[in-house]
Amino acid sequence: MSAHDRVIIKKLPTGVPGLDEILGGGLPEFSFNIVAGAPGSGKTTLAHQIVFANATPERPALYFTILGEPALKMLRYQQQYTFFDQAKLSTAVRFINLSQVVLEKDLDAVLEEIAKQVEKANPGIVVVDSFRTVVRKALGGTTEVELQAFIQRLALLLTSWQATTFLVGEYVEGEIRDNPVFTVSDGLFWLYQTSERSSIVRKLQIMKLRGQASVPGLHTFRITNAGLQAFSRTLGLAGQARKIPSARRLSVGIAELDKMLGGGIPEGDSVLVAGASGTGKSVLATQFIAEGIRQGQPGIVVVFEERPQEYAERASSFGLDLGTPRKEKKLEILYLRPLDLSVDETMHEILDAVQQIGAKRLVIDSLAGFEMALAPGFRADFRESLYRMITALTGVGVTILSTVEVDESFTQFPFSTYSISFLTDDIIRLRYVCIDGELRKIMVVIKMRGGNHSKEIREYEITSKGVVIIGKRLTEYQGLITGVPERLNRSGNHEERSHTPKGKSKS
Amino acid sequence: MEKEIVSLQESRNLAQRLLAYEAVGDENSAPSESAASRVCAKLRGPLITLAGVAGFRSLLSRALTLARAEVPNLSAVQIAADGSLRGLDELVSQTDKEQARDGGAILIAQLVGLLLTFIGEGLTIRLVQDVWPEAAFDGRVSEKRGKLERTR
Numbered sequence: 001m002s003a004h005d006r007v008i009i010k011k012l013p014t015g016v017p018g019l020d021e022i023l024g025g026g027l028p029e030f031s032f033n034i035v036a037g038a039p040g041s042g043k044t045t046l047a048h049q050i051v052f053a054n055a056t057p058e059r060p061a062l063y064f065t066i067l068g069e070p071a072l073k074m075l076r077y078q079q080q081y082t083f084f085d086q087a088k089l090s091t092a093v094r095f096i097n098l099s100q101v102v103l104e105k106d107l108d109a110v111l112e113e114i115a116k117q118v119e120k121a122n123p124g125i126v127v128v129d130s131f132r133t134v135v136r137k138a139l140g141g142t143t144e145v146e147l148q149a150f151i152q153r154l155a156l157l158l159t160s161w162q163a164t165t166f167l168v169g170e171y172v173e174g175e176i177r178d179n180p181v182f183t184v185s186d187g188l189f190w191l192y193q194t195s196e197r198s199s200i201v202r203k204l205q206i207m208k209l210r211g212q213a214s215v216p217g218l219h220t221f222r223i224t225n226a227g228l229q230a231f232s233r234t235l236g237l238a239g240q241a242r243k244i245p246s247a248r249r250l251s252v253g254i255a256e257l258d259k260m261l262g263g264g265i266p267e268g269d270s271v272l273v274a275g276a277s278g279t280g281k282s283v284l285a286t287q288f289i290a291e292g293i294r295q296g297q298p299g300i301v302v303v304f305e306e307r308p309q310e311y312a313e314r315a316s317s318f319g320l321d322l323g324t325p326r327k328e329k330k331l332e333i334l335y336l337r338p339l340d341l342s343v344d345e346t347m348h349e350i351l352d353a354v355q356q357i358g359a360k361r362l363v364i365d366s367l368a369g370f371e372m373a374l375a376p377g378f379r380a381d382f383r384e385s386l387y388r389m390i391t392a393l394t395g396v397g398v399t400i401l402s403t404v405e406v407d408e409s410f411t412q413f414p415f416s417t418y419s420i421s422f423l424t425d426d427i428i429r430l431r432y433v434c435i436d437g438e439l440r441k442i443m444v445v446i447k448m449r450g451g452n453h454s455k456e457i458r459e460y461e462i463t464s465k466g467v468v469i470i471g472k473r474l475t476e477y478q479g480l481i482t483g484v485p486e487r488l489n490r491s492g493n494h495e496e497r498s499h500t501p502k503g504k505s506k507s
Numbered sequence: 508m509e510k511e512i513v514s515l516q517e518s519r520n521l522a523q524r525l526l527a528y529e530a531v532g533d534e535n536s537a538p539s540e541s542a543a544s545r546v547c548a549k550l551r552g553p554l555i556t557l558a559g560v561a562g563f564r565s566l567l568s569r570a571l572t573l574a575r576a577e578v579p580n581l582s583a584v585q586i587a588a589d590g591s592l593r594g595l596d597e598l599v600s601q602t603d604k605e606q607a608r609d610g611g612a613i614l615i616a617q618l619v620g621l622l623l624t625f626i627g628e629g630l631t632i633r634l635v636q637d638v639w640p641e642a643a644f645d646g647r648v649s650e651k652r653g654k655l656e657r658t659r
Contacts, residue, residue, distance in 0.1 A: 065559075070558065070562055071557050071558045071559070071562060072557070072558050072562065072566070072622075072625045072626055073625070075557075075625075075626045075630055076625050076626055076627070079626070079627060079629070079630065086629040086630060086633060089630060089633050090553075090633055090634070090637050095556070095557050096556055096557075097555070097556060097557060097558055097559035097562065098559075099559040099561065099562075100559050100560050100561070
């Protein structure tokens with residue numbers, strides 16, 4: 001059989017941002033699905049979003065309510081969501097209460113009532129909420145075989161009538177093996193809600209989906225006044241073609257540093273700028289982004305420790321105008337201080353901004369701030385998610401500069417306290433050294449995956465023009481990277497200098 | 508602007524419109540049947556579909572209790588197991604007609620008021636519109652321009 005002979009399964013939108021991608025394109029039409037999870041996990045809201053995204057007067061959605069949340073209360077609460085379109089009610093979306101049939105009659109009567117309503121309305125979507133109630137009631141006087149037969153007939157009826165079905169229920173994972181409903185279903189969507197320290201973490205998993213490849217694993221989601229929003233583990237970048245690496249070098253905006261880097265940062269690299277507080281990491285990052293704007297490369301700056309306006313004002317104190325490119329939509333400064341966001345959710349915000357302005361340069365200032373902004377439960381996933389985002393973005397040619405604060409040690413020379421050096425192609429290390437009773441700053445390019453680079457240790461200072469490399473290679477000292485160097489030769493032409501910062505430095 | 512509290516006046520406005528509509532008379536209805544009985548009976552179907560018999564009975568029971576506080580004569584009115592009203596029409600024949608009419612109107616106003624409280628004006632109006640499709644409603648319940656009028 002050729003590919004042309006195969007049936008094409010139409011995919012319906014879920015109405016949940018991010019979920020269609022997780023499902024592999026959308027909901028398979030005419031599928032018979034279970035939406036499972038504990039109370040409060042968002043099952044009913046998900047079902048409503050699907051209903052409102054697909055219901056039309058010609059192919060309405062039938063929402064059968066059974067002994068769960070009273071229908072009036074459900075309407076009271078669900079209408080608060082922005083997706084709830086009142087105009088669709090009673091024409092495209094119809095709520096039918098089956099509680100009495102379930103309570104007073106048997107499974108045959110339930111099936112008969114559903115069949116009657118389905119045949120009358122010709123629905124495109126059918127929801128039974130909560131189906132668990134039907135099963136619980138049935139188990140009172142029904143054998144397992146009868147229950148299985150009922151579910152089988154229900155699935156047959158709804159599929160034959162070309163309805164895409166969702167049975168909503170409060171199940172626990174242990175039931176998967178024994179409950180026949182899971183065997184019959186084509187799709188199984190499981191919603192989780194757990195509390196970790198003071199934060200709530202919501203995740204969903206597509207445990208089963210016949211006919212198409214969904215993205216495996218747990219995906220975080222959020223419920224806002226717009227309903228559910230899901231964040232795929234692949235960050236929406238699955239299957240995106242990788243850009244062929246270019247030989248182009250991007251200027252950092254500091255001529256001497258460009259030379260140290262062998263002509264600049266290779267386009268599409270991930271660069272880590274590591275240093276203690278006050279060493280000029282943020283200033284250097286700002287120069288990098290401003291230079292990109294000057295060269296016509298839109299940029300994104302993600303900040304966690306100060307507001308965008310403050311960031312722009314600090315840049316202007318170094319003669320860098322970020323206000324104009326912000327107005328012209330060539331620069332976006334994202335302030336992310338959500339505290340309970342998932343790492344994937346945060347990364348989605350960054351990716352959206354990158355895509356919106358076609359950013360070529362991205363600054364993350366800083367990784368420590370990023371990690372602190374996440375809900376505690378997500379911090380364990382931080383490195384993995386960061387890795388996925390960096391790989392995805394650099395793969396499409398975005399050059400990323402991240403800053404990271406490291407504890408200044410006078411016995412060690414750590415690149416990062418986060419063990420994220422492996423995420424980066426290039427590392428620039430800034431540090432303090434004590435020379436002649438003065439705290440001075442040195443810079444060294446530690447690593448460049450893309451080629452040769454200067455191994456020189458250069459002194460720099462922060463002036464009103466930003467980070468400025470001021471000296472040649474420091475040849476008169478030994479042990480510079482310890483922070484407490486020893487002078488090798490005092491008889492040379494060394495000139496004592498005073499280095500007073502002139503700019504308003506943050507770090 | 509969102510409204511936080513449903514005023515009694517709002518629910519009475521809508522109830523009065525529904526009663527006025529039914530007072531014109533349905534040619535098929537029994538002469539002894541009051542407008543309030545007809546409004547209640549017509550709302551019963553869609554509300555049972557939506558909330559079940561138990562849900563509708565709870566709602567009507569609450570409305571009746573609230574209405575009885577204003578019109579004690581309504582204590583003779585009962586709600587049957589299927590959610591239908593018993594005794595309202597008999598009340599009309601046994602007591603002062605105007606008083607009985609007021610009682611019916613207050614009962615409907617309380618029922619409508621509960622719907623407005625629980626599901627809001629938009630959904631309540633949609634529900635009412637489904638029951639009286641030939642009637643046109645062109646505004647908010649609380650606004651004077653809102654009209655439920657016979658268009659046929």
